[in-house]
Amino acid sequence: MVNKKTFKPKLLEAKVTKRVDVTEDLLIMWITKPDGYSFKPGQYCTIGIDGLERAYSIVSAPHENELELFVELVPPPDGMLTPEIWKLKEGDIVSIRPRAKGIFTFKPKYNKHLFVSTVTGVVPYISILRDYLYHNQTGHEFYVLFGASYQTEFTYKDEIDEISENHNEFVKFVPTVSRPKEAANSSWDGEIGRVNEIVGKYVEKFALDAENTLIYACGHPGMIEDVKEKWIPKGFKVEEERFWKED
Numbered sequence: 001m002v003n004k005k006t007f008k009p010k011l012l013e014a015k016v017t018k019r020v021d022v023t024e025d026l027l028i029m030w031i032t033k034p035d036g037y038s039f040k041p042g043q044y045c046t047i048g049i050d051g052l053e054r055a056y057s058i059v060s061a062p063h064e065n066e067l068e069l070f071v072e073l074v075p076p077p078d079g080m081l082t083p084e085i086w087k088l089k090e091g092d093i094v095s096i097r098p099r100a101k102g103i104f105t106f107k108p109k110y111n112k113h114l115f116v117s118t119v120t121g122v123v124p125y126i127s128i129l130r131d132y133l134y135h136n137q138t139g140h141e142f143y144v145l146f147g148a149s150y151q152t153e154f155t156y157k158d159e160i161d162e163i164s165e166n167h168n169e170f171v172k173f174v175p176t177v178s179r180p181k182e183a184a185n186s187s188w189d190g191e192i193g194r195v196n197e198i199v200g201k202y203v204e205k206f207a208l209d210a211e212n213t214l215i216y217a218c219g220h221p222g223m224i225e226d227v228k229e230k231w232i233p234k235g236f237k238v239e240e241e242r243f244w245k246e247d
């Protein structure tokens with residue numbers, strides 16, 4: 001019998017094929033997809049450098065050739081793997097566990113999907129939307145609420161803008177900045193406020209009801225807690241993916 005505590009899956013290798021630095025502490029990285037590697041949109045892979053491993057949700061959809069990851073730097077001394085990821089360049093090798101994991105995936109039995117995220121928390125939603133559109137699926141509605149402190153952090157905003165323009169009948173997109181008064185947001189003329197605090201406004205605006213709507217919350221643990229505290233008592237189901245624990 002396999003001892004679950006000591007069993008370590010054989011690690012595979014993946015090569016960094018491209019890296020784009022979005023800001024000083026946000027980057028997008030593409031790595032090769034090992035032969036036979038499969039995943040569902042919304043799942044995460046486990047990446048390692050020199051034996052240190054962390055989970056990363058996958059941005060790309062399963063039909064894409066490579067694995068795309070969107071990573072936020074947690075500076076040292078707290079962050080351990082991300083400072084190492086920041087040293088990576090094209091051609092470098094990382095380890096990857098052979099199986100993707102996670103249950104934060106598209107649940108098609110609901111026809112309305114309210115996606116709430118902070119910064120890197122948008123990742124699973126991009127994969128789900130890319131996959132949905134690739135397969136020309138129909139019959140569902142998506143409402144993407146995307147929060148960040150600064151507008152520079154809205155990675156994938158252009159992609160979601162384009163998706164919502166091309167599929168306006170079933171994809172609505174609301175990016176919101178939580179620090180509208182800061183100089184870096186002076187040109188921002190969109191929604192303002194923390195993303196968890198605007199959920200109510202858009203549940204009402206889009207007439208989302210508990211019976212037909214699944215709320216997904218991904219990213220900052222405080223945001224997830226608040227969404228659950230407010231919406232579960234109102235009868236909504238909330239799916240969550242926490243990227244880290246609050247101390």
Ligand SMILES: Cc1cc2nc3c(=O)[nH]c(=O)nc-3n(C[C@H](O)[C@H](O)[C@H](O)COP(=O)(O)OP(=O)(O)OC[C@H]3O[C@@H](n4cnc5c(N)ncnc54)[C@H](O)[C@@H]3O)c2cc1C
Pocket residue numbers: 044054055056057058070071072073074078079080081082083102120123241242243244245246247
């Ligand atoms: C299922 C899952 C999916 C994830 N997907 C992503 C993803 O797509 N992109 C991504 O960047 N990260 C993602 N993470 C977080 C990732 O696994 C690492 O924890 C993160 O990159 C920091 O790694 P680290 O080794 O540098 O720091 P850690 O040693 O992991 O963490 C150090 C400290 O920082 C806190 N922390 C971790 N991440 C953050 C953060 N983003 N902001 C503030 N504090 C943080 C931790 O609670 C801890 O106290 C995911 C985590 C999980 C569990």
